[in-house]
Every structure is written in C-alpha cells, then in structure tokens.
Amino acid sequence: MSGPSPGSSLNFPQPEPQTAHHWRAWLTKALVQHGCVLGQGTLQPADEANWLVLRGLGLPFDATRSQLQRPLSDDEQTHLKALLTERLVSHRPTAYLLNEAWLMGEAFDADERAIIPRSFIAEFLRPPRLPGLVREPARILELCTGGGSLAILAAKAWPDAEVVATDLDPAALDLAQQNIRRHGLADRVQLLQGNLYHALAPQTARFDLILANPPYVPTRKTDALPPEFKAEPRAAFEGGPDGMDLVREIVQEAPTHLSPGGLLVVEIGFEAHACEALFEREFPHQHPLWLQTATGSQHVFALGENL
Numbered sequence: 001m002s003g004p005s006p007g008s009s010l011n012f013p014q015p016e017p018q019t020a021h022h023w024r025a026w027l028t029k030a031l032v033q034h035g036c037v038l039g040q041g042t043l044q045p046a047d048e049a050n051w052l053v054l055r056g057l058g059l060p061f062d063a064t065r066s067q068l069q070r071p072l073s074d075d076e077q078t079h080l081k082a083l084l085t086e087r088l089v090s091h092r093p094t095a096y097l098l099n100e101a102w103l104m105g106e107a108f109d110a111d112e113r114a115i116i117p118r119s120f121i122a123e124f125l126r127p128p129r130l131p132g133l134v135r136e137p138a139r140i141l142e143l144c145t146g147g148g149s150l151a152i153l154a155a156k157a158w159p160d161a162e163v164v165a166t167d168l169d170p171a172a173l174d175l176a177q178q179n180i181r182r183h184g185l186a187d188r189v190q191l192l193q194g195n196l197y198h199a200l201a202p203q204t205a206r207f208d209l210i211l212a213n214p215p216y217v218p219t220r221k222t223d224a225l226p227p228e229f230k231a232e233p234r235a236a237f238e239g240g241p242d243g244m245d246l247v248r249e250i251v252q253e254a255p256t257h258l259s260p261g262g263l264l265v266v267e268i269g270f271e272a273h274a275c276e277a278l279f280e281r282e283f284p285h286q287h288p289l290w291l292q293t294a295t296g297s298q299h300v301f302a303l304g305e306n307l
C-alpha cells in the first residue's frame with residue numbers, strides 16, 4: 001500500500017495512543033502502510049518501530065513493562081508525533097532523526113555527514129572472526145571509514161592493534177572523530193583524509209588486515225534509490241557504471257599495502273555478479289573467498305595468501 005508523498009500531512013489515529021507500547025504497535029503497521037523502506041539499521045518494521053519509539057522517548061531497548069505502559073506526558077506526545085511525521089511522511093531515516101545508530105550492540109553518533117553505520121563486515125569483527133587471518137593483526141587499515149564504526153569495532157576486537165582509517169570526505173571524518181572520542185579510542189585510531197590508499201604517507205608500514213566497505217552501487221541504481229537512502233551522502237553509494245570503480249583500485253593496490261600473510265576484506269553488498277565479472281576480466285589469477293554472512297555468502301570477499 002503506498003503512503004502519502006513527502007511533504008503531506010500525517011493523520012494520527014483517534015483516539016491517539018497514549019503509551020510507548022501502543023505507539024510502537026501502531027508504528028509497526030504504519031511503516032508498511034506509508035511505504036517506508038528499511039535497511040538502515042533494521043530489516044523488520046517491528047524492529048524499526050521499537051527503535052524509533054523507545055529511543056525517541058529516551059528509553060532503553062530493555063525498557064520495563066511499567067515504562068512501556070505508563071501514559072506519556074503532553075511534551076512526550078508532541079515530540080514523538082514530530083518524529084513519526086518525519087519518518088512516515090518525509091521518509092527521513094530513523095538514525096538521522098535520533099542522531100544515533102547501532103551496530104553489533106555498539107552505539108554511534110549518526111547524521112547526514114556520513115552513511116548510517118551498517119556493514120556485513122561487522123559480523124566478522126568478533127569471534128570466531130576472519131578465516132585466513134592466521135595471527136592477531138598488529139596494524140589494521142580501514143578504507144572509506146565514513147563515520148568510523150568499523151574502525152572502532154576493529155579496535156575493540158583487537159585491543160593491541162594500531163588502527164588507521166581513511167576517507168575522502170572531511171565532513172565524514174569529523175563525525176568519525178566524534179565517534180572515536182565517544183568510544184574512548186582517540187589514542188588508538190588514527191584518521192587520515194584522502195582517496196583510499198593515497199591518504200597514507202609514502203613508505204607507510206604495511207598492514208596485517210585491510211577492511212573496506214566502499215561505494216559499490218552502480219550509477220543507475222544510485223539514481224533510483226528510495227528517499228530514505230537518498231538522505232544519505234550520494235558519494236557513499238555510487239561506484240561508477242558497474243559499481244566497481246573503487247573495488248578495482250582497492251584490489252589492485254592491496255599487495256603494496258598488505259604485510260606477508262595479511263588479509264584484505266571487502267564488502268560489495270548485493271553486487272556479487274559485477275564483482276565476479278571484475279575478477280574474471282581484470283584479476284583472473286586472484287580467487288576471492290566469499291565469506292558467509294547472516295544473510296548470504298556473496299556480500300563480502302577476502303583475499304590473502306592463507307586462503
């Protein structure tokens with residue numbers, strides 16, 4: 001069922017829900033009715049409604065029954081209705097409404113300076129971690145860090161490692177620095193501005209692990225993104241005609257920056273066909289290992305001597 005176009009008004013139910021519990025139930029259905037697109041932190045309407053209502057009211061995700069069923073104040077009702085209108089009518093992403101995103105149980109500051117934290121790679125930044133990684137990495141590089149979430153998760157997964165993260169966009173790096181301070185990692189995660197490896201100084205020591213979640217969406221698909229995703233920086237999505245412009249450069253230059261026995265891990269989302277074609281056409285002697293994620297086996301690939 002299609003919903004109202006952005007800019008139109010929102011008709012709230014009458015009588016209005018008066019508790020977080022009842023607003024959450026109403027929003028679960030309303031997200032579907034208004035054609036809201038998910039995938040920026042949640043995949044199910046109930047999870048999106050839970051996130052927006054609870055965190056919008058300043059409640060924890062494990063809110064008690066009494067917290068969920070107490071009558072909301074007039075100010076809380078007004079605030080929550082404003083959030084719901086933005087989500088349902090303007091289709092603004094929940095993370096930007098709340099200035100907060102969650103990944104692997106960790107909270108991150110989120111706003112329009114960078115793409116909302118989400119990555120299949122995050123699944124591997126915890127035990128049993130990464131196949132082909134035969135030793136604890138001493139130096140980790142993350143390319144296209146955006147708001148810094150993967151660099152932060154990597155620093156926490158390997159607390160003895162030095163982490164370097166690069167991004168072309170200085171605004172995104174400002175947000176990444178904000179998140180690094182939030183997680184108390186200013187002494188362990190270094191940010192560098194520049195295009196991929198070019199942000200590194202010449203003769204920089206090599207890395208045991210390189211992570212990259214680059215823009216990989218073909219231009220034609222970027223043009224057709226729904227409003228929620230168009231709210232995010234376009235440069236975080238668009239990867240050229242086939243989506244592989246940056247992936248090509250990352251793979252091509254990785255040997256120069258990997259330590260012996262090091263590992264490169266790259267996310268390509270739902271562009272496995274284009275990625276396979278890239279390897280067949282330009283890197284026929286390299287054989288990526290597709291890593292099994294919670295939702296499939298062709299969202300992330302790894303390259304390394306020990307695979």
